[in-house]
Amino acid sequence: MSRTFIISRTDAIGDVVLTLPVAGQLHQLFPGCRVxxxxxxxxxxxxxxxxxxxDFVNLDELQQLPPNQQVAALRATGADTIVHVFPDKHLARIAWLAGIRQRIGTRNRWFHWxxxxxxxxxxxxxSDLHESQLNLALLSPLGETGPLPLPQVAALVKLTPTVPLRPALRxxxxxxxxxxxxxVLHPRSRGSAREWGLPHFGQLARLLHAAGHRVFISGTAAEGAELRDWLTEHQQYLAANLTGQLELPEFLALLASADGIVAGSTGPLHLAAALGRHALGLYPPIRPMHPGxxxxxxxxxxxxxxxRPDCQDCQAQPAACTCIKALEPALVLAxxxxxxxLPPAAL
Known part of the structure; x- marks a missing residue:
């Protein structure tokens, strides 16, 4: 009888992308399993x-149910193992109440005990390990031994668009x-990462345009509203402003059809990388935000x-991160x- 595993990762998109190797490794450890x-x-x-x-278990829908039905819903998945990659006290409790046989969590959360x-x-x-390697460490009770080399982990980060890009954008x-x-330039981070800054992204857009390339701006509708004046100022250098125009499935199709993205450590950066596109991330050197x-x-x-590792200036004033802004637009252009x-990815 094949096994069924639940991976619980209930935070941001980029975090979920870097958890995908856990799913891939489970399929390698337990051929024929469901994740x-x-x-x-x-x-x-x-x-x-x-x-x-x-398959997908929707936390937002689960939380709309009465507590006893939440337990029943988890039990109905038939899962024999749950891996709490992102610790959540409530989910840990209902997984326990659901009688899931193996419940894996970290020792440094008291409720996991x-x-x-x-x-x-x-x-x-x-830790000196990459986030994806740290996630994989949670499989040690299931037979995973030692950290996988990062190139092997990277091979398990894979996405394929599920919907076509609308004809006009294609x-x-x-x-x-x-x-x-x-x-694609993605200037904002919604607080998930240090930002390179609109002046730098504006200069990069001008440099890319002058070099003969085509620039597309991505972001949410709210970010588009914040960027309105900046977008107007740089309109002549842009092929399209796509802020607020694409739901995530079509945004994946867009990224899979573009050559690449420049962004901070955000969900779109990790999505583009997982789609096999060029993905150039702009990072500060300080822990725990560093590219390592x-x-x-x-x-x-x-x-x-x-x-400039462990920059104390950036530690003291996170909003005025001088290290990430020290990355010159000309360097990024180069x-x-x-x-x-790259050819557009096939569905």
Whole structure:
């Protein structure tokens, strides 16, 4: 009888992307198993696009049920193991009440001592491992031995779009010369990462345009409203402003059709890397935000970081991060200029 695993990761999109190797490794350790992702509504499209995820358990829908029905819903999945990658006291409790046979969590959460029967010694804050390797460490009770080398982990980060890109955007992206790159810039981070800043992104847009490339701006509708004046100022350098226009499934299709993205350590950066596109991340050097922990993973993923580890200025004034702003737009342009155009990913 095949086994069923639940991976509980209920935070942000980028975090979910870097948890996908857990699902891939479970399929390698237990051929024929089923892997379910327990996540938030906004991450469902990531689960649907990942070949290692067999089904999705929606936390937001689960929380609408009375407590006894939440327990019944988890029990109805038929899961024999749950891996609490993102600790959640309530989910740990209902998994225990649901009688899931193996419940894996970290030792440094007190509620896991009450609700989990497989405890893993894991400290993320001071580790030298990548986030994806730390996530995989939670499989040690299931036979995973030692950290996988990062290139092997990266091979398990894989997404494929599930919906086609609308014809107008597909035609817009296709209307380029062979030497041109379609480059997505994602200026905002919604608080998930240090930001490079609008002046730098504006200068990069101008440099890319002058070099003959095509620039697309992505972001949420709220971010588009925040960027209104900046977008107007830089309109002549942009092929399209796509802020607020795409739901996540189609945004995945957009990224899979563009050549690459430049962004901070955000969900879109990790999505593009997992889709096999060029993904250039801009990072501060300080822990725990540094690329050693959060670099994008994929065949064309890369990053830039200012060489000033443990910058105390940035620790003291996070909003005025001087290290990430020390990355010059010309340096970023030079790295993008090394990209080779990529064919659109097939559905």
């Amino acid at each position: 379910l992702l327990l996540g938030r509504t906004y991450t469902r499209a990531v689960a649907d696009a990942c070949p290692w995820i067999d 009450l609700t989990c029967n497989r405890l893993v010694k894991l400290s993320r804050r001071h 035609e817009l992206l296709a209307a380029r010369t062979p030497e041109q790159l379609n480059v 922990r959060w670099a994008p993973l994929g065949p064309h993923a890369n990053y830039l970081v200012f060489d 790295r993008v200029q090394q990209w080779q155009p």
